[in-house]
Amino acid sequence: MDLSPLWISLKTSLLATVITFFIGIATAYWMLGYRGKGKSLIEGIFIAPLILPPTVVGFLLLLFFGRNGPVGKLMQPFDLSIVFTWYGAAIAATVVAFPIMYKTALGAFEQIDGNLLRVARTLGASESTIFWRISLPLAFPGIVAATSLAFARALGEFGATLMLAGNIPGQTQTIPMAIYFAVEAGAMNEAWFWAIAIMSISLSGIIGVNLWQENRGQQKQRNSPFPQGMKNQDFQKCETSNQTDLSGLFVDITKKLPGFRLQVCFSAQSNTLGFLGGSGAGKSMILRCIAGIETPTKGTIILNGRVLFDSEKGINLPSRDRRIGFLMQNYALFPHLTVMQNIAFGLPKTLSKLAIQQQVQAQLIAVQLEGLENRYPHQLSGGQQQRVALARALAIQPEALLLDEPFSALDTYLRYQLQEQLIATLSTYAGVTLFVTHNLEEAYEVCQQLLVMSQGQIIANDDKQNIFDHPNSYTVAQLTGCKNFSPVKVISSNQVQALDWDCTLKVTEPLPQSAVYIGIRAHHLSFTSDPNAENTFPCWLVRKRETPHRMTLYLRLHNAKNKSHDYHLQAEVFKEKWVNIKDKPFPWYVRLDMNKLFVMPE
Known part of the structure; x- marks a missing residue:
């Protein structure tokens, strides 16, 4: 044929x-x-x-x-x-x-x-x-x-x-x-x-x-060392003009987004600046604009005197030229590359093979991952993947490090371990660090400075202690975890009537002219046996909620009611304290320390 x-x-x-x-x-x-x-x-x-x-x-x-x-x-x-x-x-x-x-x-x-x-x-x-x-x-x-x-x-x-x-x-x-x-x-x-x-x-x-x-x-x-279904465990005021000769990061940008307009203006130096706010506030978008992944509608971004973006001058450096390390939520490790290849990805091609190996080994030692350089991402636990992504971002010696909710994908145990690792790593990093989170404890532990956002706007930018102790508005207090609020009527220069709580309180801080609310954090409430102490009132327990280490107590002042939703204040106490007070007869006496109260505008 x-x-x-x-x-x-x-x-x-x-x-x-x-x-x-x-x-x-x-x-x-x-x-x-x-x-x-x-x-x-x-x-x-x-x-x-x-x-x-x-x-x-x-x-x-x-x-x-x-x-x-x-x-x-x-x-x-x-x-x-x-x-x-x-x-x-x-x-x-x-x-x-x-x-x-x-x-x-x-x-x-x-x-x-x-x-x-x-x-x-x-x-x-x-x-x-x-x-x-x-x-x-x-x-x-x-x-x-x-x-x-x-x-x-x-x-x-x-x-x-x-x-x-x-x-x-x-x-x-x-x-x-x-x-x-x-x-x-x-x-x-x-x-x-x-x-x-x-x-x-x-x-x-x-x-x-x-x-x-x-x-x-x-x-x-x-x-993969982790069978399917097994949990991975790892034991290991802003002015940007004329700033081109200064160190640090200066951002003044506007970007139109669905539903709201992102408009921010801030500066950051070597301290870690945390971005705190609810989902959709625009926190991650700011990082993406700084990294060059997204383009602002208008504005200026300057890093250590280098203009990264300027809408008026038509400057918009591509991401590869910005010298910025970006750690994303899902880490974005290249799945087909080993740990060493991932970390070495951004290093200059002019380096010798030996120099690249030395730099990678230095990064592996810094994040405590020695011996894992030949593994692939799917062979690592979640915590190890996060540290590889951090090492990769730092390997290029960036002038700014952007961290976008790096702990969101980790369980509680790993989160605390890696927070300590991150804090130790950042302590030796000389560049600008921006840390996005919606977790209050993370923000407080990792960052020195906090920037609070709502609907694309900066509503507070201060030292973290001042943000938590003296929130400048009702919204800031809410976003930073305060649970006890009441509208107020000003009686004198140091006294207000809390309308929702039906009590008169003495305060120490100067009252703002537009005082509208008073607040106190749940863990700042204390119980006392002295009913005559200042800002002390009788209270009854309406209901309680238990967590592994704390009790949240829902209290009603002045009289008892059986309705579980009818309460005035929430108090948080450690269980050791709860054991001492739970069997005491009512009324209990709760004290609202005047040094812990804050009065604020809406």
């Missing part, structure tokens, strides 16, 4: 696969970032061969490459022709296989976590470096699948090939055409032979890719 259809099919389909491999990947990656006009039209053209009948595609190719077509006319002086040659068969196979390669590769690129690309930019990587070292390796399994599908499609192409290359035995006759004409001639045995051959080749490629992907996934699972 003449086996030329086999060799012609393999030759044309392999060439078509190679061409679609490079063009498909390049086109998919370009379309991934394309935001121009006509995107839908361009994509429609790319996938048209997938939905048009193959004979229509072949007819269009014949018009394009034929003797009177644009390409055909260009080739006539060289006595060259594409029509009725195996090159024509390869071109036809390429055109019909391209949409499959393009769409599958595009899907693979779209599945990559965008935070990985953003953090790579903050580490100084160029777009080409990001493509070769991050995007392409992570999309590679999908691209392999796309290649096998494109090969199978090219191998089975019939209509377009027949129109452009014809059916010339020994020259352009591929397996699909051999099957068709064998059936027409009544040679069923020959048709069966070629049908089984083409199915075997196509299915072998697809099955091989599937087996490779399954083995790859199983290998990762075997390498």
Whole structure:
């Protein structure tokens, strides 16, 4: 039997696969970032061969490459022709296989976590470096699948090939055409032979890719020290103008966001500045603008005299040139790189291999991860991943370090351990540190300065002790965890009537002209046996709530009521204190220390 259809099919389909491999990947990656006009039209053209009948595609190719077509006319002086040659068969196979390669590769690129690309930019990587070292390796399994599908499609192409290359035995006759004409001639045995051959080749490629992907996934699972379902444990006033000659970070930006307008103005020096506020207040967006991941609508960002962003001057440095380390919530470790490769990712390529190893080892020692340099992220616990991400951010010696809720994904036990590790690390870091959190205890423990935000606005910016002891507004007091508030009526320069609590209180701090509320934190309430002490009132326990170490007591002043929701104050006491007071007869006497009360505007 003449086996030329086999060799012609393999030759044309392999060439078509190679061409679609490079063009498909390049086109998919370009379309991934394309935001121009006509995107839908361009994509429609790319996938048209997938939905048009193959004979229509072949007819269009014949018009394009034929003797009177644009390409055909260009080739006539060289006595060259594409029509009725195996090159024509390869071109036809390429055109019909391209949409499959393009769409599958595009899907693979779209599945990559965008935070990985953003953090790579903050580490100084160029777009080409990001493509070769991050995007392409992570999309590679999908691209392999796309290649096998494109090969199978090219191998089975019939209509377009027949129109452009014809059916010339020994020259352009591929397996699909051999099957068709064998059936027409009544040679069923020959048709069966070629049908089984083409199915075997196509299915072998697809099955091989599937087996490779399954083995790859199983290998990762075997390498992971943490079985699925097991909890990972780890035991280990702002003015920015004319500031270009000063150290520190200066930010004065505005950005329109859905629902509100982010407008902030602040400065930060070497102390850790914490951003405190509810979800959606704009905290993380500020970090993203500083890192160059997002672009403010207008404003200025200056770091150690370098202008990173200036809307009036048209300056907007790319992330890779800002020298800023960014630790994201999910850490964004590159899953296909080892711990050493992750930490070394942002180091200059001019460094020798030995210098890179030394710097990585220094970072591993600093975060107590010696010996783990050859592990992959999926082989690490949550706490270890966080420390690798911190080491990677610090390895590039950034002038500013941005921490976006770095403990949010960790359990309580790990959180406390890693807070201590982070505090120790930051104590030796000379740059600017911004720490975003919504956890009050984290903010107080890690940061020296606090900036409180609400709906895109800064409502307080002060030393953390002043923020907690003397909140400047009702909203700030709420966001910093105060639970006891009452509207007030000013009686004298040092006395107010708390309307909700139905009591008169003496205060020490000067009353603001617009005094509206009085507040006291739950843990500042104290119980006394002296009913005549200042700011002391009889109280009854309405209900209580227990935590592992503390009791929250809901108290009603002056009289007892049985309704659990009818209370005046919340008091928090350690359980050791609760044991001493729980059996005492009512009324108890609660004291509101005048030094702990704060009066504030709304």
